[in-house]
Amino acid sequence: MFETFMPLFKNRDELDAHRLKGLKWTVNHAYNGSAFYRKRLDEAGLRPGDIASMEDIRRLPLTTAEDLRSGYPFPLLSIPESEVVRIHASSGTTGKKKVLTYSQKDIDDWAFMFARCYEMGGVTRRDRVQIAVGYGIWTAGVGFQLGCERLGAMSIPVGPGNIDMQCQFLEDLKSTVICCTASMGLLMAEEVCRRNLKDKIALKRMIFGSERSGDAMRRRIKDLLGLEDMFDITGMTELYGPGTGLDCARHEGIHYWADYYILEILDPETLEPVSDGQVGEMVVTTLCKEAAPLIRYRTRDLTRKIDHPCSCGSLLPLHDRILGRSDDMIIFRGVNIYPGQIDQILSETPEIGSEYQVVLSRGKEGKDHMLLRVETQPDVPPSSRNGIKKAIAEKVKKTILVSSTVEIVEYGTLPRSERKSKRIFDERPQ
Numbered sequence: 332m333f334e335t336f337m338p339l340f341k342n343r344d345e346l347d348a349h350r351l352k353g354l355k356w357t358v359n360h361a362y363n364g365s366a367f368y369r370k371r372l373d374e375a376g377l378r379p380g381d382i383a384s385m386e387d388i389r390r391l392p393l394t395t396a397e398d399l400r401s402g403y404p405f406p407l408l409s410i411p412e413s414e415v416v417r418i419h420a421s422s423g424t425t426g427k428k429k430v431l432t433y434s435q436k437d438i439d440d441w442a443f444m445f446a447r448c449y450e451m452g453g454v455t456r457r458d459r460v461q462i463a464v465g466y467g468i469w470t471a472g473v474g475f476q477l478g479c480e481r482l483g484a485m486s487i488p489v490g491p492g493n494i495d496m497q498c499q500f501l502e503d504l505k506s507t508v509i510c511c512t513a514s515m516g517l518l519m520a521e522e523v524c525r526r527n528l529k530d531k532i533a534l535k536r537m538i539f540g541s542e543r544s545g546d547a548m549r550r551r552i553k554d555l556l557g558l559e560d561m562f563d564i565t566g567m568t569e570l571y572g573p574g575t576g577l578d579c580a581r582h583e584g585i586h587y588w589a590d591y592y593i594l595e596i597l598d599p600e601t602l603e604p605v606s607d608g609q610v611g612e613m614v615v616t617t618l619c620k621e622a623a624p625l626i627r628y629r630t631r632d633l634t635r636k637i638d639h640p641c642s643c644g645s646l647l648p649l650h651d652r653i654l655g656r657s658d659d660m661i662i663f664r665g666v667n668i669y670p671g672q673i674d675q676i677l678s679e680t681p682e683i684g685s686e687y688q689v690v691l692s693r694g695k696e697g698k699d700h701m702l703l704r705v706e707t708q709p710d711v712p713p714s715s716r717n718g719i720k721k722a723i724a725e726k727v728k729k730t731i732l733v734s735s736t737v738e739i740v741e742y743g744t745l746p747r748s749e750r751k752s753k754r755i756f757d758e759r760p761q
């Protein structure tokens with residue numbers, strides 16, 4: 332029998348009622364189970380019973396990554412430790428890692444959400460899913476695996492890198508889906524072509540995690556491999572892991588699982604809600620997470636809500652792609668710029684490849700300069716380069732309101748990586 336992982340609410344009202352119930356449950360659960368949350372709520376003069384409507388969420392205090400670190404090793408723990416069945420940790424850049432705890436129900440909910448991602452991405456029980464992301468203490472590999480098994484497809488847990496084995500399994504096991512970072516997707520696509528394997532594999536879909544994929548990169552991968560479709564999975568360790576949202580086949584935005592968490596978009600400076608459709612920081616509140624519930628957790632990820640429903644007809648609302656991190660926001664000549672904006676501009680230029688670098692430097696006179704180093708597509712004649720440079724600089728000026736110098740380099744000369752590629756080089760003295 333076909334099992335669906337989509338929400339079964341008949342309309343928006345039913346979904347909203349479920350969300351309010353979840354919000355009340357979470358505040359009550361966290362208050363009674365966690366000394367940290369109890370202290371925070373007491374300081375804010377709030378009792379669980381004060382939450383009567385969705386608007387009351389704005390009265391709740393925000394939680395940050397710093398709160399997770401200071402509660403190390405088991406921050407936000409809201410159930411007895413004996414009920415914790417697993418932990419995961421996220422790769423903090425400095426100091427202690429963020430460790431998150433899971434109850435069995437949390438694991439089951441995560442598997443369900445991830446199976447929903449696969450279902451929305453058109454993956455079925457007949458598919459063979461090659462999982463080429465990291466396994467271990469991180470949530471990536473285990474999450475992709477859990478969802479794949481919950482869906483009932485065949486999982487092939489290869490892990491990241493290891494291009495020879497990836498290619499061999501694509502050829503021998505006829506994997507139909509590969510899950511990887513977008514950078515690795517491009518690397519695989521180029522490798523498959525270089526080894527003349529394109530006609531010997533059965534790959535139809537790619538699912539990208541942990542790194543947003545630009546349109547140019549997606550186009551390039553799709554052309555190289557003749558794929559049917561590609562999807563971006565969203566998620567972070569604090570919020571279960573990857574698998575909490577996906578762009579559907581219409582690609583009008585990313586559906587997020589509003590029956591499992593509330594998404595607010597706040598101005599990272601003022602912490603007030605942004606006006607409709609504006610870019611801001613994603614702040615999430617979970618609705619049924621037991622071991623480490625999140626109350627208004629600042630994710631640092633930047634995006635915007637898309638207010639109209641998706642043409643696929645799903646009740647699940649949309650947000651835009653992740654446009655960067657509020658920590659990655661570059662302040663350049665007094666203008667706030669996030670990498671996703673540059674990505675979008677370059678994606679709109681068909682003569683440009685998917686790799687680019689942004690180099691920020693300071694001249695002798697103390698003035699900041701932005702250099703955009705971009706690759707051409709392989710078939711673009713050198714005579715057209717000046718025109719392309721001018722077009723990109725004009726688009727940057729018009730969209731982000733800053734002047735830039737554009738340098739064009741040969742296709743394939745910028746570094747590729749199996750993991751996240753570094754693209755912003757800020758060489759200005761701090």
Ligand SMILES: [Zn+2]
Nearest residue numbers: 579581641643
């Ligand atoms: Zn949709």
